[in-house]
Amino acid sequence: MDNDEFxxxxxxxxxxxxxxxxxxxLPEPEEAAVAAPPVQETRETPVSAAPENTPASEPEREPEPxxxxxxxxxxxxxxxxxxxxxxxxxGAAAARAFYAAGYRVAVFYHTNAEAAAALQxxxxxxxxxxxxxASRASCELAFRAAEQALGRVDVLVSNAGIAQQKxxxxxxxxxxxxxxxxxxxxxxxxxxxxxPGMIRRKAGRILTVSSMWGQTGGSCEVHYSAAxxxxxxxxxxxxxxxGPSGITVNCVAPGVIDTDMMAAFTAEDKAALAEETPVGxxxxxxxxxxxxxxxxxxxxxxxxxxxxxxxGGLVI
Numbered sequence: 001m002d003n004d005e006f007x008x009x010x011x012x013x014x015x016x017x018x019x020x021x022x023x024x025x026l027p028e029p030e031e032a033a034v035a036a037p038p039v040q041e042t043r044e045t046p047v048s049a050a051p052e053n054t055p056a057s058e059p060e061r062e063p064e065p066x067x068x069x070x071x072x073x074x075x076x077x078x079x080x081x082x083x084x085x086x087x088x089x090x091g092a093a094a095a096r097a098f099y100a101a102g103y104r105v106a107v108f109y110h111t112n113a114e115a116a117a118a119l120q121x122x123x124x125x126x127x128x129x130x131x132x133x134a135s136r137a138s139c140e141l142a143f144r145a146a147e148q149a150l151g152r153v154d155v156l157v158s159n160a161g162i163a164q165q166k167x168x169x170x171x172x173x174x175x176x177x178x179x180x181x182x183x184x185x186x187x188x189x190x191x192x193x194x195x196p197g198m199i200r201r202k203a204g205r206i207l208t209v210s211s212m213w214g215q216t217g218g219s220c221e222v223h224y225s226a227a228x229x230x231x232x233x234x235x236x237x238x239x240x241x242x243g244p245s246g247i248t249v250n251c252v253a254p255g256v257i258d259t260d261m262m263a264a265f266t267a268e269d270k271a272a273l274a275e276e277t278p279v280g281x282x283x284x285x286x287x288x289x290x291x292x293x294x295x296x297x298x299x300x301x302x303x304x305x306x307x308x309x310x311x312g313g314l315v316i
Contacts, residue, residue, distance in 0.1 A: 255311025
């Protein structure tokens with residue numbers, strides 16, 4: 001059931017009826033398989049000489065600057081990140097980017113133990129844990145393992161997901177439910193597990209990975225689009241609820257990203273997809289990963305509840 005390729009369709013013209021244009025199917029991140037591994041300077045104001053027999057007046061003191069609010073979040077080198085779906089594609093690129101930025105990294109993977117092991121070999125010290133995000137029990141066990149190994153989870157990147165291309169009338173109730181369980185309920189599980197520690201520390205970052213189809217809807221991917229749209233709603237509502245606790249929640253919605261999920265695409269297929277994109281090329285997983293690292297950092301502390309499209313202008 002878990003076909004990780006999906007169809008790219010565009011319906012951009014408003015005038016007149018028009019046959020649906022079908023494009024090569026688009027890849028999306030697959031449900032992850034998880035594997036285990038200044039001193040302030042003080043200045044004195046000079047005192048003028050006082051007349052004889054006249055006591056000198058107290059020197060005037062410069063007003064001390066107001067103390068800037070101190071963040072309770074640790075520096076990047078002391079911070080930790082947990083990435084679901086971290087064994088390949090955008091998730092693996094995010095693991096590399098956070099690792100390079102000095103974070104301690106844990107990834108969840110679903111079934112691809114080989115890819116998780118390869119990532120651990122590439123990034124010594126990375127923890128990989130097997131997890132089925134559709135299962136609450138599996139999430140609880142995996143999260144506990146990650147938290148014990150890392151000490152805490154400062155940043156959660158909810159990236160695990162599946163995709164399927166199918167006519168709406170052919171989607172079975174089980175397929176519908178499984179799509180929601182992985183793509184939406186999986187984020188619910190991980191957010192609920194990560195939040196108690198973040199609330200206690202009054203600091204944290206939650207990042208969800210949706211899709212441009214969650215913003216616009218995709219033909220022959222109604223269940224996928226619905227789940228990804230739900231992820232956007234979760235992000236916005238949770239940002240309002242957790243803002244007073246010092247926690248930001250943001251969403252990244254990728255467009256056509258050139259990952260190993262597109263390995264089966266021909267050069268002609270990729271050229272057609274690039275032609276539909278205003279910037280004239282496909283995106284890279286590294287470009288998405290760099291945005292995730294920024295949103296997890298201190299410079300993004302005033303950004304929350306937002307959806308960032310990394311799509312080359314395909315959806316504006």
